Amino acid sequence: MKRIPFEYGNIVSGYSFTNRIAERKKLYSNMVNNINTIIISPRRWGKSSLVARVFKDISNRNKNIKTIVIDLFTVNSEEEFLELFAKEVIKASSSKWEEWVKSSKVFFKQLIPRISFGNDPLADFSISFDIKELKKSKDEILNLPEVIAKKKKKKIIIGLDEFQNLSSFKDYKILEKRMRSVWQRQKNVTYCLFGSKRHMMTQIFDDSSNPFYRFGDIILLRKISKEDWIKFIYKGFGKTNKYIENSGASLIAELMKNHTWYVQQLAHYTWNLTTENATKKEIKAALKELIFANTPFYQKDIEQLSKTQINLLKAVANDETKFTSTIVMEKYKLGTPRNVSKNKKILMEKDIIFNNNNKYEFLDPAFELWFNEQFLNKSIFNYFNNL
Numbered sequence: 001m002k003r004i005p006f007e008y009g010n011i012v013s014g015y016s017f018t019n020r021i022a023e024r025k026k027l028y029s030n031m032v033n034n035i036n037t038i039i040i041s042p043r044r045w046g047k048s049s050l051v052a053r054v055f056k057d058i059s060n061r062n063k064n065i066k067t068i069v070i071d072l073f074t075v076n077s078e079e080e081f082l083e084l085f086a087k088e089v090i091k092a093s094s095s096k097w098e099e100w101v102k103s104s105k106v107f108f109k110q111l112i113p114r115i116s117f118g119n120d121p122l123a124d125f126s127i128s129f130d131i132k133e134l135k136k137s138k139d140e141i142l143n144l145p146e147v148i149a150k151k152k153k154k155k156i157i158i159g160l161d162e163f164q165n166l167s168s169f170k171d172y173k174i175l176e177k178r179m180r181s182v183w184q185r186q187k188n189v190t191y192c193l194f195g196s197k198r199h200m201m202t203q204i205f206d207d208s209s210n211p212f213y214r215f216g217d218i219i220l221l222r223k224i225s226k227e228d229w230i231k232f233i234y235k236g237f238g239k240t241n242k243y244i245e246n247s248g249a250s251l252i253a254e255l256m257k258n259h260t261w262y263v264q265q266l267a268h269y270t271w272n273l274t275t276e277n278a279t280k281k282e283i284k285a286a287l288k289e290l291i292f293a294n295t296p297f298y299q300k301d302i303e304q305l306s307k308t309q310i311n312l313l314k315a316v317a318n319d320e321t322k323f324t325s326t327i328v329m330e331k332y333k334l335g336t337p338r339n340v341s342k343n344k345k346i347l348m349e350k351d352i353i354f355n356n357n358n359k360y361e362f363l364d365p366a367f368e369l370w371f372n373e374q375f376l377n378k379s380i381f382n383y384f385n386n387l
Helices: 021-032 049-059 078-092 097-106 131-136 138-142 144-152 165-166 172-183 198-208 226-238 246-255 258-274 278-302 305-315 326-334 335-349 365-376
Strands: 035-042 065-071 114-117 125-128 155-161 188-196 216-218 353-355 360-362
Touching: 021 035, 021 049, 021 188, 021 216, 035 049, 035 198, 049 065, 049 155, 049 165, 049 188, 065 078, 065 144, 078 125, 078 131, 078 138, 078 144, 078 155, 078 172, 078 188, 097 114, 097 125, 131 138, 138 144, 138 172, 144 188, 165 172, 165 198, 165 226, 198 335, 226 246, 226 258, 246 258, 246 278, 258 278, 278 365, 305 326, 305 335, 305 360, 335 353, 353 365, 360 365
Parallel strands: 035 188, 035 216, 065 155, 155 188
Antiparallel strands: 114 125, 353 360
């Protein structure tokens, strides 16, 4: 059975990973040359896949470098973060669980770790500490990678995914200062910090009043170009003995505005509906399927918005720019200029809209199509009618 050529919803690898040549080269160079790096972009633009690909390349080419990726999405407290951080660093130090136990005892001077294993020690390993002692000695965990790197005579590269989640912790500011203070002194450890909340990541790393200001090089991830998507989609169909014209591949990219997640999803749905040759008929059916699959999520998002916020989205959908003008505020019932300002901020913090060169746009192209149909009576198939 041939492998499905288009992937979404997880870490994309192999031939399902497309382009990012410049970003891969820069991130690779930064990591092996001890330059801490922050990756900022909206969600679902491929940050995690990019980091996974580069870290794999580093591991394959450099036997003296250990790479670690820690997902902070489900971490809800400082204690959980520190214990997870310690666990993943210790696991990366060796492939043998017996050495994990030894390392846990050797590398801690003040903290006393509690180690536990499940039926499969290599897969089910956890470490915990006394909470009071953990708060007093958090620097020991934050500096654990440097201690292990020196002992093992290796370099360690750590990627922290969904880094912005830490900012929701109680006393985060204290933790933030300690992380910066400890990590900036490490000589054998390099960090790649990235997350899906662009406005929060920007605030953490681009605000001069915050400890992580200028902590490292910032990569602002851009969309993959339409030209690259056309080549990728055409090649993906061809690898599985199916065919799509360049115009069809272009249509898929244009409909999804070159958004990584959705281009892959629409390409997959189109590929799945195609027996031999993909036409506009298959793309149209695939688009309908994609919108239907995502509708429950869009309905949930809308239910959390106020009426004036929805009205502001209508104005954005209609390409309005002067939201505080009397005509626009009255036409869309936006309330006062203060309401407009507040609602713009809320919608940006929810990653529903973003400011693109002083023009507000939807971040999610499929949600925009759904919204236009539900609230502005614009059919999702209008685009096809204009072709």
